[in-house]
Amino acid sequence: MPIQILPAQLANQIAAGEVVERPASVIKELVENSLDAGADRIEVEVDKGGHKRILIRDNGSGIGKQELTLALSRHATSKIHCLDDLEQIISLGFRGEALASISSVSRLTLTSKPQAQPEAWQAIAEGRDMRVRLIPAAHPDGTSVEVLDLFFNTPARRKFLRTEKTEFQHIDEVIRRIALSRFDTAFSLKHNGKLLRQYPKAASQAARQKRVALVCGQGFAQQALTISSELQGLSLHGWLSLEPASQPDQQYFYVNGRMMRDKLIHHAIRQAFEGWLPQEAHPAFVLYLTLDAREVDVNVHPAKHEVRFHQARLVHDFIFRALQDALEQPAPEQTPATLSSTRSVQVAEPRHDYIRPLQSKTVTGTSRDLNGSRQPVASRAVKSYQQLVTSSSAPRTQEQWLLIRGRYLLLSAEDNCYLVPLYRLERNRLANLLDHEPVSQPLLMPVAIPCDETLAAAFSRHQEALPALALDIQMHARRLLVKQVPAGLRQHDWSTLLPPLLSAPAQHLKERLLELLANAQKNYTAEQAATLWQWHSDHEDPEITLKQWGRRIPLEDWLHD
Known part of the structure; x- marks a missing residue:
């Protein structure tokens, strides 16, 4: 078979296989785009577990008419412009693949209105021919992205989707994780027209703890330890639970505001809890690591689940020691009724x-x-x-x-x-x-x-x-x-x-x-x-x-x- 350039549609569908695993992956990418656009209110609506319909609506900066078609092109982004930008990424998205990949395996409608633009415009794209149609629309300041019939033109991918209940559980978990990363943003989640999750803005410490309680449960919020530690440009803060958990379903870790499941981080946490929990138990935590963007490479995984630290040992030992110190601190006085x-x-x-x-x-x-x-x-x-x-x-x-x-x-x-x-x-x-x-x-x-x-x-x-x-x-x-x-x-x-x-x-x-x-x-x-x-x-x-x-x-x- 001779070497040839892949057609744009096929290339986008291959990219979709990397970043669009299921409806929850679509929602993650689109909500991160809304956050990068400066939105402080994001509404998520799904029907049939995301199989049939996904709608993300925000009040961010919006996309101008002249850029709507370009926004659906592959490798089109406003977040980086040169190699130096790639070495200090502060935005959640930067690859420019999400919208193009999603539109290649669904029927996508992108509606947006910047504040300075007198009217809103709508870009409509379907995965089969990838052509984009522009029409005027009525829409407030901000952006809405509607995704219909996910994987309609890739039946092999569609058959791997799970039941409506299972897919919605994954969506719910994505929203929970994102809600814990941005306390300055209000989130809501509807399923089949019913409002199931609502996270108001949390400006004060008490409001943040209330959101943590909404996501992790009152039990976690009432007995969790508060941790705050800094060393050599690294900062770690958040909440830590001493209560052993049978499942790792309350483990939320963020690096510069980005959701993360990293092996090095997980190893440091497990090592810190060694001796505090039985072998089969799991720790529960909500932790935020902040460091110079130049000290971490987020461009190592298409879905951005993993990162690479330039000083991996320093980060590992900092997390380990910060958690160990927190665990060894004297416990606050408690009344007999709370024990x-x-x-x-x-x-x-x-x-x-x-x-x-x-x-x-x-x-x-x-x-x-x-x-x-x-x-x-x-x-x-x-x-x-x-x-x-x-x-x-x-x-x-x-x-x-x-x-x-x-x-x-x-x-x-x-x-x-x-x-x-x-x-x-x-x-x-x-x-x-x-x-x-x-x-x-x-x-x-x-x-x-x-x-x-x-x-x-x-x-x-x-x-x-x-x-x-x-x-x-x-x-x-x-x-x-x-x-x-x-x-x-x-x-x-x-x-x-x-x-x-x-x-x-x-x-x-x-x-x-x-x-x-x-x-x-x-x-x-x-x-x-x-x-x-x-x-x-x-x-x-x-x-x-x-x-x-x-x-x-x-x-x-x-x-x-």
């Missing part, structure tokens, strides 16, 4: 008899059965409980200990109390780790740190000493790449730790690393404190540990106070 169940939390008992453990006051928090996984809110409740309590049945000579303000451990030994800073215990543990030929552990992906001349000079001075600290760091394209760190310390934010580490004098490099790592942990949970104390009890004489690291408070003075 689904409760669980008592107690500090682990030390091994040595002369150090008396605290029989802690029962602390309650939300505690859901996660099939053996850790109970996040319940375990954090002890950290938020900052009052010393004593057991009414214990004699006064056997006072107890408790975690105070997440930073200190109060213990009793013989006739004295000792206040032990946990960061000093952590520093001692880390020193022991680095003194005995530390094992280097590779990161999942290297951490990239922008490198100026000062940081580059500091790295050159310490480059030979870093392997002794189990650090594998390389310089590449004006960035430092952290590839391996001491085993057990991967959870730390090395992009924050490395610059101050390299600024230290060569003879104090190890001490500076210990200081940074010990102070990186701002608050300890009861479980972490107990584990840390247990480690010292196993490796050193507890009495020596108390006298070396703790501040002695005579028991009589403490009881008197």
Whole structure:
């Protein structure tokens, strides 16, 4: 068969196979066009699950008469003009294929009126011959696109459409996802003439939360955590649920306002939730990632479901750490009426008899059965409980200990109390780790740190000493790449730790690393404190540990106070 140029109709139908999978795909493309046109009110009407009719009406800027025919041509767009535009795309659509592809497999009517144009004009196109007819029409400012008989001229594609109910469920989900991406726009959805969804504009935070409740349900909105984090030009905000879900049907992620289902993003989220949810459960979230448009390539998928980040490792670790920090934050106080169940939390008992453990006051928090996984809110409740309590049945000579303000451990030994800073215990543990030929552990992906001349000079001075600290760091394209760190310390934010580490004098490099790592942990949970104390009890004489690291408070003075 000789090589030949494909006819325009066939080329458009091939393109339609990439971007027009079902009625929901048509609606996504057309609604995104409306948003790019500046519309703040978009109405969607469908009949028979979109099989028979789709109508999108907006109040955007509209299309002039002289451009209506061109708008239905392939690769016609007003959103990019040169290669530089392609490298920093801020619009939702830019390929110029949607209208041409849709008109090649349906009967399409495009009606539009810009505000400056005295009358509206209508462009009518049918897929069989692709000819466009222009006629005057009555229409308010804005644009309407009506799509009739989808896939009427491609029977092979039409037979793959599902039932009316199934196709409408996909349409409903598309509108839900778009409604969460643009709170400044009102949306409505009608099916077979019946209004089923209506999302008013949401200008205030309370209104936004109300829209989230409309989309995700009241249960999600009432117990979701609010997250907000920024780092090196990246911003992540939104809502996060601790409630395990059996299906991944409440996972909404947006990159610069664009709906996204990206493998790298999904991996970062799953990694952050590791240990918080059982293996078969799914997290629920509504998250918005914002970054410089030049740092992300959205032109990697015809339907724009995936993106490619120029600093993939930085984005991955930023999402992971931001979510992990949010999950580990102390839970807000809740009244007993709002708790689904409760669980008592107690500090682990030390091994040595002369150090008396605290029989802690029962602390309650939300505690859901996660099939053996850790109970996040319940375990954090002890950290938020900052009052010393004593057991009414214990004699006064056997006072107890408790975690105070997440930073200190109060213990009793013989006739004295000792206040032990946990960061000093952590520093001692880390020193022991680095003194005995530390094992280097590779990161999942290297951490990239922008490198100026000062940081580059500091790295050159310490480059030979870093392997002794189990650090594998390389310089590449004006960035430092952290590839391996001491085993057990991967959870730390090395992009924050490395610059101050390299600024230290060569003879104090190890001490500076210990200081940074010990102070990186701002608050300890009861479980972490107990584990840390247990480690010292196993490796050193507890009495020596108390006298070396703790501040002695005579028991009589403490009881008197």
